[in-house]
Amino acid sequence: MWHTGDQPNGPEPMxxxxxxxxxNRRRNIIQAARDxxxxxxxxxxxxxxxxxxxxxxSVTIYNYYGTKTGLLLALVAxxxxxxTERIDAILADPPDDIVEAFALFAATIRDHALSFLTKPVWRxxxxxxxxxxxxxxxxxxxxxxxELARQLSQIFxxxxxxxxxxxxxxxxxxxxxxxxxxxxxxxxxxSIDDLKSETVDRYMREDIAAILSASRVPxxx
Amino acid sequence: MWHTGDQPNGPEPMxxxxxxxxxNRRRNIIQAARDxxxxxxxxxxxxxxxxxxxxxxSVTIYNYYGTKTGLLLALVAxxxxxxTERIDAILADPPDDIVEAFALFAATIRDHALSFLTKPVWRxxxxxxxxxxxxxxxxxxxxxxxELARQLSQIFxxxxxxxxxxxxxxxxxxxxxxxxxxxxxxxxxxSIDDLKSETVDRYMREDIAAILSASRVPxxx
DNA sequence: GATATATCTTTACTCCACTAAAAAAATTAA
DNA sequence: TTAATTTTTTTAGTGGAGTAAAGATATATC
Numbered sequence: 001m002w003h004t005g006d007q008p009n010g011p012e013p014m015x016x017x018x019x020x021x022x023x024n025r026r027r028n029i030i031q032a033a034r035d036x037x038x039x040x041x042x043x044x045x046x047x048x049x050x051x052x053x054x055x056x057x058s059v060t061i062y063n064y065y066g067t068k069t070g071l072l073l074a075l076v077a078x079x080x081x082x083x084t085e086r087i088d089a090i091l092a093d094p095p096d097d098i099v100e101a102f103a104l105f106a107a108t109i110r111d112h113a114l115s116f117l118t119k120p121v122w123r124x125x126x127x128x129x130x131x132x133x134x135x136x137x138x139x140x141x142x143x144x145x146x147e148l149a150r151q152l153s154q155i156f157x158x159x160x161x162x163x164x165x166x167x168x169x170x171x172x173x174x175x176x177x178x179x180x181x182x183x184x185x186x187x188x189x190x191s192i193d194d195l196k197s198e199t200v201d202r203y204m205r206e207d208i209a210a211i212l213s214a215s216r217v218p219x220x221x
Numbered sequence: 222m223w224h225t226g227d228q229p230n231g232p233e234p235m236x237x238x239x240x241x242x243x244x245n246r247r248r249n250i251i252q253a254a255r256d257x258x259x260x261x262x263x264x265x266x267x268x269x270x271x272x273x274x275x276x277x278x279s280v281t282i283y284n285y286y287g288t289k290t291g292l293l294l295a296l297v298a299x300x301x302x303x304x305t306e307r308i309d310a311i312l313a314d315p316p317d318d319i320v321e322a323f324a325l326f327a328a329t330i331r332d333h334a335l336s337f338l339t340k341p342v343w344r345x346x347x348x349x350x351x352x353x354x355x356x357x358x359x360x361x362x363x364x365x366x367x368e369l370a371r372q373l374s375q376i377f378x379x380x381x382x383x384x385x386x387x388x389x390x391x392x393x394x395x396x397x398x399x400x401x402x403x404x405x406x407x408x409x410x411x412s413i414d415d416l417k418s419e420t421v422d423r424y425m426r427e428d429i430a431a432i433l434s435a436s437r438v439p440x441x442x
Numbered sequence: 443g444a445t446a447t448a449t450c451t452t453t454a455c456t457c458c459a460c461t462a463a464a465a466a467a468a469t470t471a472a
Numbered sequence: 473t474t475a476a477t478t479t480t481t482t483t484a485g486t487g488g489a490g491t492a493a494a495g496a497t498a499t500a501t502c
Contacts, residue, residue: 018469018478025480046458057481062460098437127348133412166436173431180405180428181398188401191354207401210394211432215387216319239448239499246450267488278451283490 028054029061030075038117042072042124069128076117076125077140083112084144087151094155096164101155102208103201106182109148110189110197122190149179181207249275250282251296259338263293263345290349297338297346298361304333305365308372315376317385322376323429324422327403330369331410331418343411370400402428 032053036045047068051058065071086108094101113122129141153175159165182204189200253274257266268289272279286292307329315322334343350362374396380386403425410421 016470021469022479047460048458058459059461059482060480063480066460068459123352123354127351130348130351130408130412131344133344164438166438169435170431173427174435177402177428177431180409181402184401184405187351191351206394207398210391210398212435212437214390214395214433215436216433217385217387237500242499243449268490269488279489280452280491281450284450287490289489 025054025056025060026064029056029064029071030078033071033075034117037072037075037121041118041120042068069124069132072121072125073128073132073141077144079112079116080140080144080147083109084147084151086112087148091151091154091158094158096159096162098156098159098164098212099205099208101159102152102178102182103205105152105155106185106204107197107201109182109186110200113186113190114197119190119193126187126190145179145183149176152176152179152182178208178211246275246277246281247285250277250285250292251299254292254296255338258293258296258342262339262341263289290345290353293342293346294349294353294362298365300333300337301361301365301368304330305368305372307333308369312372312375312379315379317380317383319377319380319385319433320426320429322380323373323399323403324426326373326376327406327425328418328422330403330407331421334407334411335418340411340414347408347411366400366404370397373397373400373403399429399432 029050032050033045036049036053039045040049047058047061050071051061054061061071065074087105090101090104090108095104117125125141133139133142153172156165156169156171156175160167160169160171165171185200185204185207188203189195189197250271253271254266257270257274260266261270268279268282271292272282275282282292286295308326311322311325311329316325338346346362354360354363374393377386377390377392377396381388381390381392386392406421406425406428409424410416410418
């Protein structure tokens with residue numbers, strides 16, 4: 001049909017024609033799925049619709065992704081690299097104030113999420129990741145979470161080095177704990193259609209402010 | 222078939238026969254659903270199976286609960302009163318140590334959950350509550366969450382009054398924030414089949430310890 | 443006791459996710 | 473160019489959630 005042509009300086013070693021066809025199909029399916037899910041929602045989109053738009057048969061989609069939710073999770077896993085890169089940019093030079101740093105971290109995740117999929121589709125995604133946490137694509141999603149938690153810890157390490165957090169603050173665990181908190185607020189955010197990003201932002205600042213205000217009165221001996 | 226019999230000292234003023242029949246059917250359906258879900262899991266249980274066990278037709282179940290997940294959420298909402306009562310018992314006299322109080326709060330929720338349904342069914346429940354957060358039964362579930370958060374705040378208020386938390390600790394927000402954290406850890410707990418309660422208990426203690434250790438270095442003016 | 447009314451069951455149906463296997467097409471290897 | 477191999481499509485199905493409406497039955501009302 002069209003000649004393959006050598007690609008002298010292509011970044012990849014360039015695999016066989018079959019491999020290229022496959023990754024093209026993958027790309028088309030993912031793209032079609034994202035379009036249709038965003039346009040009609042998860043339930044109202046049928047595999048048949050996606051197949052038609054991607055110009056493959058529905059059985060091919062099942063061969064590639066197993067189930068409809070498998071396709072959804074694969075789709076989200078694709079956006080990983082973009083997000084972790086954005087967070088890395090923050091990590092390079094985080095705001096000095098811990099409240100600001102945490103709020104920026106959370107806002108970056110929220111904005112990225114909404115630019116990629118609608119809230120209703122995100123609800124399906126979170127739900128699927130909870131149910132299929134042990135499946136292949138479920139694990140890919142969990143991996144992103146762990147990476148993000150690690151990055152938040154790194155931000156706190158940096159702030160502590162700069163002298164904005166007391167030396168006895170356990171930044172490693174704090175990063176993991178606050179990431180969990182962020183996650184809970186994110187779920188809350190996508191669970192309510194008319195909950196504005198700014199409102200969640202305020203909640204999150206209140207959260208961390210309350211946490212920084214908390215301290216124990218040592219027991220008398 | 223079998224006579225209904227008067228119930229001379231029934232606790233309720235006892236409405237008409239039709240009303241009683243309805244609430245009996247509700248009870249039977251909920252009971253049957255819980256049994257079947259626990260035994261075979263959510264997906265492998267069909268509405269037909271539940272209907273048979275509850276001795277009603279499947280259409281009746283749809284009339285009562287709308288959807289299969291609606292039935293699941295209704296089922297869970299039923300266990301509400303029991304849980305809030307148990308937490309109230311803690312509230313009456315919480316441990317003096319904040320770490321212990323928080324750990325006990327979380328453990329009570331976990332234990333209650335597992336005594337009621339299996340982890341796989343809980344995964345479906347959480348997933349359903351995220352997807353159908355705006356439906357009738359989804360809201361009932363959300364209401365429980367708000368009540369629990371309030372109760373945790375109350376525990377902290379009590380500890381502060383007893384002088385175990387510094388007066389400038391914002392206990393209201395702290396209760397809400399730590400409840401969100403607890404919720405995230407609970408989801409993690411039910412998401413992984415062989416994650417032991419004791420392990421999550423340790424995580425949770427680490428969380429709150431790190432939070433209490435965290436404090437900001439004031440910026441120089 | 444007869445009639446009106448509410449409620450449940452039966453029946454017949456649609457829709458869609460998902461599967462198995464045969465048939466068709468294209469790529470690779472010779 | 474032909475044969476072997478891989479992969480996709482076609483076809484034909486299953487199963488279960490959910491629905492609409494007619495018919496059956498029990499409760500409430502008079």
